[in-house]
Amino acid sequence: MAKDYNLFVPESKEILSNAGETVINRRQFLRYGFNAATGVLAASLGVLGFAAILLPPGGGSAGDLSVKFWAKGREDTAWYGAKHLQSMTKEDFVAEAANSNTGTSGASGVWNGVPVVVTYVEDSKWQGSPTDNNKARFQMMEGYDESGKYIGHFEDMVAMDERIYPSDDLIMVFGRCTHLCCIPGWQLVSNNYTDDSWTPGGTDDGGTKLFCICHSSRFDTTALEMNTNRNRSNGATFTYAGVRKAGGPAPVGLPLIPIELNNGVVEGITDYVDWLTYCD
Numbered sequence: 572m573a574k575d576y577n578l579f580v581p582e583s584k585e586i587l588s589n590a591g592e593t594v595i596n597r598r599q600f601l602r603y604g605f606n607a608a609t610g611v612l613a614a615s616l617g618v619l620g621f622a623a624i625l626l627p628p629g630g631g632s633a634g635d636l637s638v639k640f641w642a643k644g645r646e647d648t649a650w651y652g653a654k655h656l657q658s659m660t661k662e663d664f665v666a667e668a669a670n671s672n673t674g675t676s677g678a679s680g681v682w683n684g685v686p687v688v689v690t691y692v693e694d695s696k697w698q699g700s701p702t703d704n705n706k707a708r709f710q711m712m713e714g715y716d717e718s719g720k721y722i723g724h725f726e727d728m729v730a731m732d733e734r735i736y737p738s739d740d741l742i743m744v745f746g747r748c749t750h751l752c753c754i755p756g757w758q759l760v761s762n763n764y765t766d767d768s769w770t771p772g773g774t775d776d777g778g779t780k781l782f783c784i785c786h787s788s789r790f791d792t793t794a795l796e797m798n799t800n801r802n803r804s805n806g807a808t809f810t811y812a813g814v815r816k817a818g819g820p821a822p823v824g825l826p827l828i829p830i831e832l833n834n835g836v837v838e839g840i841t842d843y844v845d846w847l848t849y850c851d
């Protein structure tokens with residue numbers, strides 16, 4: 572039986588309604604959210620595999636490494652609805668974050684043919700300030716795998732490659748849930764962990780979570796950690812840098828795809844294909 576959620580447009584807190592109703596179920600949500608693209612993406616990626624379609628370092632023939640907004644089905648509701656398939660810029664996120672209590676903004680996107688979510692956090696403005704001021708900042712954290720085994724600290728991975736550190740107050744994560752590979756959307760729902768609020772620790776206590784509509788996994792895109800996951804093709808365990816799972820059935824968090832700015836445009840770095848292989 573479908574579970575009902577009160578879904579809100581993050582930027583306006585307006586309730587999405589269907590035929591005059593204020594509560595919509597998961598089936599109806601699919602009409603509004605980024606998940607509407609799941610069928611198309613899964614059909615193509617299921618044949619090719621994510622790793623196969625990622626461009627090699629340096630880009631493919633087109634050489635376009637920019638990240639594009641993806642607002643299909645949400646053109647009238649998402650703050651980036653009018654920018655569907657346009658390249659993301661830092662200024663887009665800075666402007667939207669000004670409407671948030673927490674100084675954050677997030678958007679679904681597509682990069683190199685794969686779904687991604689980009690989050691802006693006013694980290695450079697609030698890092699070092701008291702954590703009870705409801706202003707989000709990135710948190711470098713220790714990582715534990717799904718069995719509770721200590722894996723390491725996020726900074727350990729930064730020491731190996733400093734490009735993993737958030738670039739210009741922005742991060743990008745692979746947009747497929749580590750539970751069953753659904754494509755979550757940046758959605759706020761009427762639960763306490765999705766208010767426009769922030770608390771430290773990468774837990775469910777604060778809002779502004781990345782929410783997977785499939786089975787309600789939540790991810791804190793400010794909590795950066797080192798963790799492990801498995802390659803579903805060959806079973807090999809790999810270590811990755813990512814954001815922390817805050818709740819729900821997902822075993823671990825979502826991997827980062829390091830980014831850089833090119834004249835203000837968000838571009839992904841293609842060195843981390845192996846991190847995306849938990850979905851085949």
Ligand code: FES
Pocket residue numbers: 748749750751752753783784785786787788819820821
């Ligand atoms: S696929 Fe995301 S919670 Fe199940």
